[in-house]
Amino acid sequence: MSSAKEKLIVALDVDTIKEAESLVARLQDYVGIFKVGMQLFNSEGPEVVRRIHRLGGRVFLDLKLHDIPNTVGQAAGVLTRQGVFMYNVHIAGGSEMMRKAVEMTIREAEESALPLPLVIGVTVLTSINQSILENEIGIARDIETQVVKWARLAKESGLNGVVASPKEIRAIREACGRDFVIVTPGVRPAWAGVNDQKRVMTPKEAVQAGASYLVVGRPITGAADPVEAAKRIVDEMEEGLQC
Ligand code: C5P
Numbered sequence: 001m002s003s004a005k006e007k008l009i010v011a012l013d014v015d016t017i018k019e020a021e022s023l024v025a026r027l028q029d030y031v032g033i034f035k036v037g038m039q040l041f042n043s044e045g046p047e048v049v050r051r052i053h054r055l056g057g058r059v060f061l062d063l064k065l066h067d068i069p070n071t072v073g074q075a076a077g078v079l080t081r082q083g084v085f086m087y088n089v090h091i092a093g094g095s096e097m098m099r100k101a102v103e104m105t106i107r108e109a110e111e112s113a114l115p116l117p118l119v120i121g122v123t124v125l126t127s128i129n130q131s132i133l134e135n136e137i138g139i140a141r142d143i144e145t146q147v148v149k150w151a152r153l154a155k156e157s158g159l160n161g162v163v164a165s166p167k168e169i170r171a172i173r174e175a176c177g178r179d180f181v182i183v184t185p186g187v188r189p190a191w192a193g194v195n196d197q198k199r200v201m202t203p204k205e206a207v208q209a210g211a212s213y214l215v216v217g218r219p220i221t222g223a224a225d226p227v228e229a230a231k232r233i234v235d236e237m238e239e240g241l242q243c
Pocket of ligand 1: 013037125163165185186195217218219
């Protein structure tokens with residue numbers, strides 16, 4: 001498995017197991033991880049995770065947990081039992097919530113003899129701009145400063161890494177070190193449309209900036225030939241890794 005392939009996460013933003021399985025079956029030779037988000041999980045439930053595992057794929061369960069520490073901790077235990085490779089929580093839930101998620105993940109992985117999933121924190125969503133951050137959420141700080149502050153808090157709380165926009169990779173890498181996992185959506189090859197993503201980078205640029213994993217959805221799942229699109233993206237990432 002090439003290291004570029006291992007770093008590529010495809011977002012399965014579809015409604016049904018049938019569509020998801022068809023994409024996994026076609027793409028798994030070129031893609032390391034499949035992301036199941038709230039659309040697919042709320043539609044099909046944990047069965048979709050079992051099906052992807054049965055096809056040999058690894059799963060990033062993107063449910064962005066955010067609740068009181070006990071509730072998130074219990075959910076973290078359940079997700080760990082499903083054998084996912086990675087799942088995420090909102091850093092805005094605070095350090096006690098994140099610590100509880102990590103504690104229950106470790107406990108469940110030990111009890112079930114399952115691999116320990118990576119626990120990733122969501123920083124500031126890429127759909128939030130400066131005005132929303134200040135006037136609606138009430139955080140009077142520039143976005144990058146807030147993202148780095150939250151990334152440090154996630155690290156101190158025992159999380160393995162964060163989800164962040166490509167533009168914030170360098171600052172997070174500097175603050176949190178080389179082993180900290182940075183998962184980056186908002187990736188667009190030069191040949192694909194940007195859709196509703198606002199602050200994008202190419203796969204090569206994102207890898208060069210220090211991303212650990214790239215999340216790509218529509219440029220692959222919406223392509224006329226998803227396999228060809230995935231191959232091209234892996235090739236671009238490979239180029240970035242060699243620079
Ligand atoms: O199709 P596209 O490549 O834009 O898909 C990106 C995926 O990453 C979607 O599943 C989206 O929900 C997710 N995501 C994002 N920005 C964030 C967090 C998650 O685009 N800040």
